[in-house]
Amino acid sequence: xxxxxxxxxxxxxxxxxxxxxxxxxxxxxxxxxxxxxxxxxxxxxxxxxxxxxxxxxxxxxxxxxxxxxxxxxxxxxxxxxxxxxxxxxxxxxxxxxxxxxxxxxxxxxxxxxxxxxxxxxxxxxxxxxxxxxxxxxxxxxxxxxxxxxxxxxxxxxxxxxxxxxxxxxxxxxxxxxxxxxxxxxxxxxxxxxxxxxxxxxxxxxxxxxxxxxxxxxxxxxxxxxxxxxxxxxxxxxxxxxxxxxxxxxxxxxxxxxxxxxxxxxxxxxxxxxxxxxxxxxxxxxxxxxxxxxxxxxxxxxxxxxxxxxxxxxxxxxxxxxxxxxxxxxxx
Numbered sequence: 439x440x441x442x443x444x445x446x447x448x449x450x451x452x453x454x455x456x457x458x459x460x461x462x463x464x465x466x467x468x469x470x471x472x473x474x475x476x477x478x479x480x481x482x483x484x485x486x487x488x489x490x491x492x493x494x495x496x497x498x499x500x501x502x503x504x505x506x507x508x509x510x511x512x513x514x515x516x517x518x519x520x521x522x523x524x525x526x527x528x529x530x531x532x533x534x535x536x537x538x539x540x541x542x543x544x545x546x547x548x549x550x551x552x553x554x555x556x557x558x559x560x561x562x563x564x565x566x567x568x569x570x571x572x573x574x575x576x577x578x579x580x581x582x583x584x585x586x587x588x589x590x591x592x593x594x595x596x597x598x599x600x601x602x603x604x605x606x607x608x609x610x611x612x613x614x615x616x617x618x619x620x621x622x623x624x625x626x627x628x629x630x631x632x633x634x635x636x637x638x639x640x641x642x643x644x645x646x647x648x649x650x651x652x653x654x655x656x657x658x659x660x661x662x663x664x665x666x667x668x669x670x671x672x673x674x675x676x677x678x679x680x681x682x683x684x685x686x687x688x689x690x691x692x693x694x695x696x697x698x699x700x701x702x703x704x705x706x707x708x709x710x711x712x713x714x715x716x717x718x719x720x721x722x723x724x725x726x727x728x729x730x731x732x733x734x735x736x737x738x739x740x741x742x743x744x745x746x747x748x749x750x751x752x753x754x755x756x757x758x759x760x761x762x763x764x765x766x767x768x769x
Contacts (some may be wrong), residue, residue: 462626464545465641468633469538469631469727482539484524487530488738495741496521499751512590513579516572517744519599520613523568527561530554531733532634548758551633556614558632562709562732564606569702571598572662573671577655577696581678609656616652620644630726632733657713672699700711706737708732 470481503509503518534554538544544555580587617635624642630637635653639646675695682688708731747753 441684462548462622462624464547464626465551465622465633465638467538467546467631467633468627468629469544477717478539478542481629482536485532485536485539485734488734489536491529492528492532492738493525495525495738499744500525500739500753502751502754502758505758507748508757509754512575512595513572514750515595516575516599517601518570520565520568520572521741523561524740524741526557527565528574528734528737530557530561535631546633551628551638552614552617554633555617555635555638556610558733559613559635560607560610562606563609563657565602565705566661566664566709567602567605568599569705570671571602572698573668573702574598577671577675579694580675580691589696604662609660611726613649613653613656616649619665620646620649622642630729632729634729661706661709661713668702668706671704692726697729697748700743701740705732705736708736 470477499521500518502512503521531554534546578590582589613635617638620639620642622641623643625641628637628641639649660673672695679688679691682691709726710726712725712732745755
């Protein structure tokens with residue numbers, strides 16, 4: 439475990455050492471305004487608003503889960519972790535994009551580019567696992583209600599959370615360590631708004647076969663396995679719900695997992711659209727558009743979906759607001 443914690447530091451040193459040996463020192467992120475520079479100011483305002491909403495919404499959910507005892511359950515423990523992840527996830531992409539839109543500086547160092555990919559890839563993989571664990575939690579709650587408390591105990595929750603984070607970062611540590619061995623001799627323009635691995639590999643003058651093969655294997659494990667677990671969990675959930683005789687009970691059972699189902703569909707749908715559909719010249723712009731969904735929009739809408747569609751979250755928010763008002767009135 440101690441060695442795993444130190445691997446990110448070692449690969450960062452490799453990135454720095456490797457950067458000093460490359461023929462080019464930086465890349466140019468062409469981004470979203472390459473062909474429409476007149477939209478730069480408008481996009482800055484839009485993405486700044488998105489970033490502020492994302493941070494506020496996810497921070498609020500974390501505070502509610504920590505502060506309200508009624509939310510100290512496995513479901514909200516997972517949700518709190520998801521919000522923490524979304525805060526980190528969106529912060530790997532949007533601040534750099536906002537700086538580029540504000541200052542007009544599209545350059546990013548080779549070292550900075552690889553580091554950005556490392557954290558983006560690790561957090562995206564972690565989210566895949568975390569969403570799958572949340573689906574498994576809903577499966578136990580609906581299909582095994584009598585044994586839910588004993589099965590989904592604190593120890594198992596902690597193991598599932600730690601397993602999700604470690605798996606996501608471990609696989610991308612391997613991928614990034616291999617990417618650090620590559621040389622970049624030019625061209626230096628990345629046809630994307632952030633440093634995803636595929637467009638970066640296109641610029642390498644080294645043999646990228648090994649990196650691509652390892653990336654394909656590990657990325658498949660990080661996405662397809664959690665996706666299949668999620669699909670299987672919801673197949674059993676839907677079958678179980680349809681067997682409930684009472685219409686009111688069916689609606690109540692479905693409402694407990696509908697928010698998560700929306701988030702899963704939104705995230706995995708956009709992710710699969712980008713990485714499973716072959717990229718062509720006609721689909722290149724469409725790929726960038728779908729990339730916005732899982733990198734920018736998903737972290738923003740997740741807290742909105744969970745708060746607006748969840749009675750317990752709204753009640754917890756009401757209690758916190760009431761306490762804050764009482765404290766303000768009677769210091």
